[in-house]
Every structure is written in C-alpha cells, then in structure tokens.
Amino acid sequence: MENNPHLRTVNVTRYISPLREGGSLPALAEADDDFKYVLKFKGAGHGVKALIAELIGGEIARVLKLQIPELVYANLDEAFGRTEADEEIQDLLQGSQGLNLALHFLSGAINYDPVVTVVDAKLASQIVWLDAFITNVDRTFRNTNMLVWHKELWLIDHGACLYFHHSWSNWEKHARSPFALIKDHVLLPQASMLQEADTLFKSILTPDKLQSIVNLIPLEWLEWQETDESPEAIREVYLQFLLTRLTYSEIFINEAQNARETLI
Known part of the structure; x- marks a missing residue:
C-alpha cells in the first residue's frame, strides 16, 4: 500500500x-x-x-x-x-x-486471540509503542481491536485514541503524559523491544509526515460548535500534540517498560 x-x-x-x-x-x-x-x-x-x-x-x-x-x-x-x-x-x-x-472490510478475518496467536517481540513492541504514542485506550484483553487475516495481524478501531480532544484543554500536559493505561495493553507482556521501536519510529515520523497526516482531516470535521477556534487552529493543535509527544517519547516508553516489569 x-x-x-x-x-x-x-x-x-x-x-x-x-x-x-x-x-x-x-x-x-x-x-x-x-x-x-x-x-x-x-x-x-x-x-x-x-x-x-x-x-x-x-x-x-x-x-x-x-x-x-x-x-x-x-x-x-x-x-x-x-x-x-x-x-x-x-x-x-x-x-x-x-x-x-x-x-x-476484511472478509473472513477473525478476532485476535492472545491464547491462539503468538506475536513476536518486535511487532508487539511496535504496536505497544504506537498505542502509547497516540494514547489508545482500546487494545486490551477485553477488546483487542486486532484481526488475523491471511495469517497476518491487522490493526483496527483507533477511534478511542487522542482522547485529550474530548476536553480540549491543556493539551500540552496531555502531550507529555506517561499514559498509565498502557499497563492494560494486550501485547505488553511480549513488548521487550520498546527502545528499538522508539528509535525506528522516531526516524520515520518526521514533522513533514505528521503534518501530511493531520492535513488529511477534512475541513468539515474541524468546524466545532463548542469552541471559537478556527479549523486551522484546531488542526495545528493536533500537530503540536503529536510533535510534542514524539519529542518526549521517553516518558511513555519508561511508563510502558515499568508496567511490563510488573507483569513478567
């Protein structure tokens, strides 16, 4: 793709x-x-x-x-x-x-079952890193939001991430949060290569890449009645949130590593 x-x-x-x-x-x-x-x-x-x-x-x-x-x-x-x-x-x-x-729609895909499907340390670490970065609360044992399709693991349902935007205040504090809910991540026990994932992904997620992703948000999705901020100002907050979170990734990496140590 x-x-x-x-x-x-x-x-x-x-x-x-x-x-x-x-x-x-x-x-x-x-x-x-x-x-x-x-x-x-x-x-x-x-x-x-x-x-x-x-x-x-x-x-x-x-x-x-x-x-x-x-x-x-x-x-x-x-x-x-x-x-x-x-x-x-x-x-x-x-x-x-x-x-x-x-x-x-992935026809014939089945829900990921951690008992049945083993995920290697590299992939598990990359998915845990992603979810800590975007503050995704929704990849737990109760609701894994992953599918197995053609013997590969596919990620779905990211609508619960970036939850700072529901209050839309003090985004700077949220951007530097350790994201304690990572302790519930279904793949955390296997995620022994978080530092390697951090190094790789920080090299990929350049400011230009993040800008191009944020630019995909349609204008009509940014016309919020609950704020006086312009669509472009709202878009800029999303970008700055992601850039700040990336800069301070050691905060959520340390949180995930500490949470993992209590599990193994």
Whole structure:
C-alpha cells in the first residue's frame, strides 16, 4: 500500500447491517466501487472527534508500516437511509450526511486471540509503542481491536485514541503524559523491544509526515460548535500534540517498560 498519506473518497450505496459490538454503532456497508466497508458515522456518540482519531491513528500506523485496512472518506447522500425501518439507525444516517470514514472490510478475518496467536517481540513492541504514542485506550484483553487475516495481524478501531480532544484543554500536559493505561495493553507482556521501536519510529515520523497526516482531516470535521477556534487552529493543535509527544517519547516508553516489569 502507498506510504504517503492519501485517502480515496467513495459514495455509500448500500447499508447492509449494523455492527453492534461498539457503542458508536458502525455498520457494514457497500460503496460505489463495489467493495464492502466498516462505516464509522460522524453522527454517532463522539461525532467527528472519533473519526479524526480513527483517521490520525490509522494513518500513523500505516506510515509505520503496520497492517491496517485501507481507510477511505465515505460520502453519505442526503437521501440515504430514508427507507431504513430502524428509527435509531435512520437518525444516525440522517445525522451523518456528508463525509464519514470507512475501513475496508476484511472478509473472513477473525478476532485476535492472545491464547491462539503468538506475536513476536518486535511487532508487539511496535504496536505497544504506537498505542502509547497516540494514547489508545482500546487494545486490551477485553477488546483487542486486532484481526488475523491471511495469517497476518491487522490493526483496527483507533477511534478511542487522542482522547485529550474530548476536553480540549491543556493539551500540552496531555502531550507529555506517561499514559498509565498502557499497563492494560494486550501485547505488553511480549513488548521487550520498546527502545528499538522508539528509535525506528522516531526516524520515520518526521514533522513533514505528521503534518501530511493531520492535513488529511477534512475541513468539515474541524468546524466545532463548542469552541471559537478556527479549523486551522484546531488542526495545528493536533500537530503540536503529536510533535510534542514524539519529542518526549521517553516518558511513555519508561511508563510502558515499568508496567511490563510488573507483569513478567
């Protein structure tokens, strides 16, 4: 897959079924390119912020050459969903007109089971590093958010990362946080090469790379009613958060290493 961040845009043509595993009620849908997607709606609980987190977290993973399904912008026409019988789903579709986000559906993939699938130290360390960097609370034993597809490990569901943006205050403090919740990461016991992952990933995630990822956020996702900040000012905060977190990566690396020592 292409390493430079770039997203295609598809038009959703068919709502197939809701995926009720998560609270945001994503759906399996089909688009005008005849592919199936897991569709994430901007009209769901956390709104566009969950889509921004999904976009940034997913594209950072891709730049780091971790396996993640293709992300696409998914356009919902205003007429879409009018015939949907379920009122909750109809409201969700009507509230999500315009640009949403979707992940390519990996047909036949199975949920990662740590008892069944062994992940080597290098890959485990790289995934733990990623999740500590983007403050992803959602890769635990209870909810691994990883799939095994064609005998490879694929990362999904980054909508819960970058949770600082739900309060949108004191982002500088959040950027330097140790991220104590890394202690619950499903791959932490195997992550014995965090320092190596840190060295490699800091060489890959240049300011230009992070800027290009943040630039992918559509303008309409940055027009927030709860703040007077301009879309460009909001975009800049995301970039500075990531740059600061990268600069002070030893803070979250030390936290992860200390948490790991209590497990092994």
